[in-house]
Amino acid sequence: MENVAQQILNGLTLGATYALMALGLAIVFSIIGLVNFAHGELITISAYTMLAMRYLGLPWVVWALAGVLASVLGALVMERLAFRPVRHASPVTMMLTSFGVSVLVAAAFEIGISPRPRAIPQPGWITSSFSVAGLQLRAEHLLTFGVTAVALLGLLLLLRRSLIGAAMRAAAEDFDAVRLMGIKANAVIAYAFAISGLLAGLASVIIMSRRGVATPHMGLTLGLNAFVANVIGGMGNLWGAVAGGFILGFGEVALRAWLPASLSGLTQGFLFLMVAVFLLIWPHGLFGQKTAVRV
Amino acid sequence: MTAHAAGASRSLFSVAGLTTRYGAIDAVRAVDLEVGQGEIVAVLGPNGAGKSTILHSIMGLVRPAAGTIVFDGRDITALDTEGTVRLGVGLVPERRRLFKNLSVRDNLRLGAAARRGRGDKAADEQLLFELFPILRERMDQLAGFLSGGEAQQLAIARAIMGAPRLLLLDEPSLGLAPILVEAVFNLIQGLRGRGYTILIVEQNAYQVLEFADRAYILRNGRIAMQGTAQELREEDSLFSAYLGLGGSQPACDTAGAPAPGR
Numbered sequence: 001m002e003n004v005a006q007q008i009l010n011g012l013t014l015g016a017t018y019a020l021m022a023l024g025l026a027i028v029f030s031i032i033g034l035v036n037f038a039h040g041e042l043i044t045i046s047a048y049t050m051l052a053m054r055y056l057g058l059p060w061v062v063w064a065l066a067g068v069l070a071s072v073l074g075a076l077v078m079e080r081l082a083f084r085p086v087r088h089a090s091p092v093t094m095m096l097t098s099f100g101v102s103v104l105v106a107a108a109f110e111i112g113i114s115p116r117p118r119a120i121p122q123p124g125w126i127t128s129s130f131s132v133a134g135l136q137l138r139a140e141h142l143l144t145f146g147v148t149a150v151a152l153l154g155l156l157l158l159l160r161r162s163l164i165g166a167a168m169r170a171a172a173e174d175f176d177a178v179r180l181m182g183i184k185a186n187a188v189i190a191y192a193f194a195i196s197g198l199l200a201g202l203a204s205v206i207i208m209s210r211r212g213v214a215t216p217h218m219g220l221t222l223g224l225n226a227f228v229a230n231v232i233g234g235m236g237n238l239w240g241a242v243a244g245g246f247i248l249g250f251g252e253v254a255l256r257a258w259l260p261a262s263l264s265g266l267t268q269g270f271l272f273l274m275v276a277v278f279l280l281i282w283p284h285g286l287f288g289q290k291t292a293v294r295v
Numbered sequence: 296m297t298a299h300a301a302g303a304s305r306s307l308f309s310v311a312g313l314t315t316r317y318g319a320i321d322a323v324r325a326v327d328l329e330v331g332q333g334e335i336v337a338v339l340g341p342n343g344a345g346k347s348t349i350l351h352s353i354m355g356l357v358r359p360a361a362g363t364i365v366f367d368g369r370d371i372t373a374l375d376t377e378g379t380v381r382l383g384v385g386l387v388p389e390r391r392r393l394f395k396n397l398s399v400r401d402n403l404r405l406g407a408a409a410r411r412g413r414g415d416k417a418a419d420e421q422l423l424f425e426l427f428p429i430l431r432e433r434m435d436q437l438a439g440f441l442s443g444g445e446a447q448q449l450a451i452a453r454a455i456m457g458a459p460r461l462l463l464l465d466e467p468s469l470g471l472a473p474i475l476v477e478a479v480f481n482l483i484q485g486l487r488g489r490g491y492t493i494l495i496v497e498q499n500a501y502q503v504l505e506f507a508d509r510a511y512i513l514r515n516g517r518i519a520m521q522g523t524a525q526e527l528r529e530e531d532s533l534f535s536a537y538l539g540l541g542g543s544q545p546a547c548d549t550a551g552a553p554a555p556g557r
Binding site: 163166167169170172173174176177178179180181182183184185 | 354356375376377380381388392393394395396397401404405409410411453457
């Protein structure tokens with residue numbers, strides 16, 4: 001029983017990370033129809049920024065903030081340099097461009113830093129644990145839940161209350177009609193990328209607090225998982241992406257717990273197999289008939 | 296055809312030699328038109344005559360191949376859509392293009408983004424509720440759940456929230472029941488006395504000529520006729536031929552129409 005509760009806790013934590021990632025991917029997709037396979041690389045950019053801050057001997061709060069900021073800037077630069085020139089191209093062209101960006105970023109870290117993993121030792125308090133009702137809680141769990149809750153709530157408020165939020169929801173429906181309101185297309189898109197970068201940056205802080213190691217190719221699997229979470233939730237549906245992220249997180253934790261040790265290397269493979277079966281039943285994902293943002 | 300801007304107190308807007316192509320096809324050829332401050336001008340013509348293309352060219356949604364578009368003394372031919380809207384040219388697009396997943400309130404809020412500090416926002420809101428009382432009751436509903444008539448009202452209201460100095464209307468009667476068409480036209484007439492300048496594109500020629508000041512008849516992308524609404528009404532049979540209506544059609548009598556917005 002205790003073990004199950006512990007696994008649920010782990011599922012929630014991992015799910016929250018995937019949800020943040022998937023949400024960022026969904027926002028960009030809902031507005032410009034781009035499946036950004038370089039989304040995971042924002043995590044890499046953020047992680048190496050934190051590594052640099054760590055080398056400079058700065059306190060954790062500063063590197064966490066710098067990591068988030070780097071991810072936001074990374075997203076904005078990607079949009080400006082790589083995706084804006086192909087904005088009116090076919091979805092396939094846009095997707096291939098994002099693959100290109102993904103490969104480029106990973107290669108840059110491999111060549112510029114090192115192909116080998118780099119440890120980013122976390123401050124002691126992050127791994128400090130305490131026991132609540134027989135459950136092993138770590139500060140890292142609280143950090144994950146706190147950050148995710150604030151991010152989701154903040155995004156909800158932004159989309160519902162602010163003008164730019166309304167413009168983003170409107171742009172998911174009819175981009176040209178938003179321009180007819182005198183709202184600049186480039187501004188809406190830049191906001192969407194900035195938000196996707198912000199969410200990826202927050203996810204990166206969480207992931208680093210758990211994993212503590214940066215590698216040049218760490219973004220690939222994470223980006224892929226964000227995509228798969230979107231497919232589960234229904235492409236471009238924001239809250240579907242969140243649900244998909246949690247489902248994926250729980251699925252992964254469950255597989256890891258129950259697969260025999262000899263098959264544990266195939267966790268990811270089994271996970272995607274389950275998603276494939278799910279898609280046979282629900283071809284459009286949980287909430288995906290249309291690509292409109294629903295709040 | 297000579298330029299003929301009768302009744303135009305001051306030219307607010309003009310198009311000269313506008314040609315817009317879709318691939319090899321000239322959708323619009325060498326079109327000249329002018330709208331004076333405070334006027335209601337109509338561009339009439341059958342389906343496919345190029346009416347919407349003119350509006351799309353003005354809004355920067357398509358690039359004209361030739362010609363110039365001048366608004367308030369400024370050449371806006373190459374200006375992008377957002378810039379044109381910000382200058383004060385508002386479009387009520389064909390088929391309305393409301394944001395269906397957003398509330399009526401959010402639709403109006405986005406409409407107001409175009410005003411850039413022009414005019415008195417509170418007064419415009421007041422005017423809206425006067426002209427479109429039904430919208431006040433629907434503020435928190437999703438625009439997608441409005442009836443056809445309500446949706447058209449919201450589309451016009453959304454554009455008015457942007458405080459346009461020139462309001463372009465693209466086939467506002469399209470897809471509406473006859474009684475609603477009349478209500479929408481009454482609303483547009485209601486805007487006249489309030490200082491709006493309007494360029495309306497319509498297939499519904501007879502009804503529009505009841506309230507427009509002047510009109511251009513467009514056929515196969517060219518201006519075939521132009522004149523004051525009265526002149527065109529008197530040359531009924533001639534412009535019917537241009538419109539491809541094949542003879543006379545009973546002109547809708549709007550004399551006994553109900554008051555606007557009621």
